[in-house]
Amino acid sequence: MAGPKSKALFERGRKVLIEGVSSASRGPATFGGAPRYMSHGQGARLFDVDGREYIDWMMAFGALPLGHAHPKVVETIAREAARGTHFATALEVEVEVAEMLVALLPHVDKVRFANTGTEAAMAAFRLARGHTGRRKIIKFEGHYHGWWDSVLINTNPYPPTLLGHPNDPIRIPDSSGIPEEAWKDTIVVRWNDVEALERAMALHGRDAACVVTEGVMSNMGVIPPKPGYLQRMQELCRQYGALFYLDETVTGFRLAAGGCAELYGLEPDIVTYGKALGGGLPMAMIGGRDEIMAGLEWGKVLHFGTHNAGRLALHVTKVMLETMLAEDQAGFRRIKNLGKAMTDEIRKLAKHSNRHGMVVQGVNSMFQIFFTDQPEISDYRDFCSHVDRAKFRDFALRLMDKGIYMNPSATLHSLSSIVHTEADITATAAAMAEVLEEMP
Ligand SMILES: Cc1ncc(COP(=O)(O)O)c(C=O)c1O
Missing domain, CATH: 3.40.640.10 (Type I PLP-dependent aspartate aminotransferase-like (Major domain))
Incomplete structure (x- = not known):
């Protein structure tokens, strides 16, 4: 849940901004209520106005391959x-x-x-x-x-x-x-x-x-x-x-x-x-x-x-x-390896406790989790018929409470940047394991 300062900003913001934000995907349509208002970012971390810290797997919808404040x-x-x-x-x-x-x-x-x-x-x-x-x-x-x-x-x-x-x-x-x-x-x-x-x-x-x-x-x-x-x-x-x-x-x-x-x-x-x-x-x-x-x-x-x-x-x-092209494109290799490592970790979680029907799909540095009754989602019609978007939102909002920032919309995705680390992957997987235990 958003903290008290975010909630207060949302109350102020919604008086002067549509839904308190400047793009519907940042507001209550996605977050179900007050979004968390962010104050600053550093490396792979985002910090909100309530002083909470998040590992950021959204990276401004992918605009930040070098992370925050490189x-x-x-x-x-x-x-x-x-x-x-x-x-x-x-x-x-x-x-x-x-x-x-x-x-x-x-x-x-x-x-x-x-x-x-x-x-x-x-x-x-x-x-x-x-x-x-x-x-x-x-x-x-x-x-x-x-x-x-x-x-x-x-x-x-x-x-x-x-x-x-x-x-x-x-x-x-x-x-x-x-x-x-x-x-x-x-x-x-x-x-x-x-x-x-x-x-x-x-x-x-x-x-x-x-x-x-x-x-x-x-x-x-x-x-x-x-x-x-x-x-x-x-x-x-x-x-x-x-x-x-x-x-x-x-x-x-x-x-x-x-x-x-x-x-x-x-x-x-x-x-x-x-x-x-x-x-x-x-x-x-x-x-x-x-x-x-x-x-x-x-x-x-x-x-x-x-x-x-x-x-x-x-x-x-x-x-x-x-930066990304230096040393024979090392930056691209790094984000690919990190993305794949995160995907592998999620796959392990899915295998370990699959009462939720969790599937992860990814290509190199991008990945997304689907809650579905299908082994894979291969087109839009599959997505419309077989993806539980409400469940994903619940999952992502619970993760946020544990300091992991993924966009709660199942239609979007997560991605790695060059500043993510193995430790971020471990911490994210641990938070996911807890959330999967807690979820009904
Ligand atoms: C494939 C694709 N094309 C175009 C756009 C539009 O880009 P922008 O949001 O910068 O206008 C997006 C945005 O998400 C996109 O995903």
């Missing part, structure tokens, strides 16, 4: 802030970071910087439509690409009776205020199902500007792609002339230096990155091959932004890249 990040921000926070002009560091990204990502010849994953996705969809002259977007059930009208459909876990036939999912916008025109050209397809995709491509492929996918499904817990599935998707895109758009907002600079494209051997036409890219500051990018990215030139497809390529964020992005 000395290099702090030093860089202090140094650069003293030289001016933002100019909205061309910058040397902008060229430097773009060069680093292009050198690292074989499928990217050019990049354009934005601030958030949503903004980058909006530009990417407009670019895909501009480049191909086609209107339709093919997206997948349960995949989230930001809160833009055209793709904010079928991203929530709905009751199975609302989903429709797997060959023809019922399209459900996830918010009021989204006009039908915004998503009339968005086709929704079941993910991890080659036949469903082949059918959808036969019907819509020639009108599709792009097929957009998360490489690992990251907004319904963690669901890896079936072997060969993403490769087949890429092939079908080439066959029908639709752009293959890999949304690496979550997976970029987390699962591998080259994201899911590297992990699964893909050559996407367009990628977007956010979250980890900025090392804790708002930074996102759209990347792709020259002939596609050229569509963003002046007079073709428009993408603006006062805060694009913010200099503080670019300097921190550079530090993040240098």
Whole structure:
């Protein structure tokens, strides 16, 4: 339960902020009441205003591969802030970071910087439509690409009776205020199902500007792609002339230096990155091959932004890249090993006392626990039908009382950073064991 100072802040905050916060996922919708108001972070730890300490496995939804207040990040921000926070002009560091990204990502010849994953996705969809002259977007059930009208459909876990036939999912916008025109050209397809995709491509492929996918499904817990599935998707895109758009907002600079494209051997036409890219500051990018990215030139497809390529964020992005890539990418090896070690520990717990039906799924540094009657969760429909989200929330809230911070939403996931330690894993597993004993 939130402490007295958090509760008091929530009472104050809800008078002037919607639900006391600035994104629904941080407020009572997720925490069931007052959230814990955080005061500061250090390394792998978060501290709340009541003086409680947490091992942070959420890391700002994955924006912090270097953890909290990494000395290099702090030093860089202090140094650069003293030289001016933002100019909205061309910058040397902008060229430097773009060069680093292009050198690292074989499928990217050019990049354009934005601030958030949503903004980058909006530009990417407009670019895909501009480049191909086609209107339709093919997206997948349960995949989230930001809160833009055209793709904010079928991203929530709905009751199975609302989903429709797997060959023809019922399209459900996830918010009021989204006009039908915004998503009339968005086709929704079941993910991890080659036949469903082949059918959808036969019907819509020639009108599709792009097929957009998360490489690992990251907004319904963690669901890896079936072997060969993403490769087949890429092939079908080439066959029908639709752009293959890999949304690496979550997976970029987390699962591998080259994201899911590297992990699964893909050559996407367009990628977007956010979250980890900025090392804790708002930074996102759209990347792709020259002939596609050229569509963003002046007079073709428009993408603006006062805060694009913010200099503080670019300097921190550079530090993040240098730190993670040093010693032959030791940072990526470290977060992968830690993520796998945590996953193994949870698996042991699940085996030891499985009266709760606990399953853990992970890819490298990301993992999520499902309370389910199934041996695995392999797509959105499985998630909607077989995951006990209330139980996960109870589990996560109890863990918080023991100083372990995981987001209580089963649709999200946990992840390791370079500053987590073996001791954090041991402490987390011990707290989980206690919670599993206590839970009804
Ligand atoms: C796959 C994916 N794409 C895009 C976004 C949107 O990013 P942002 O929250 O930075 O707008 C998210 C956010 O969670 C995401 O998970």
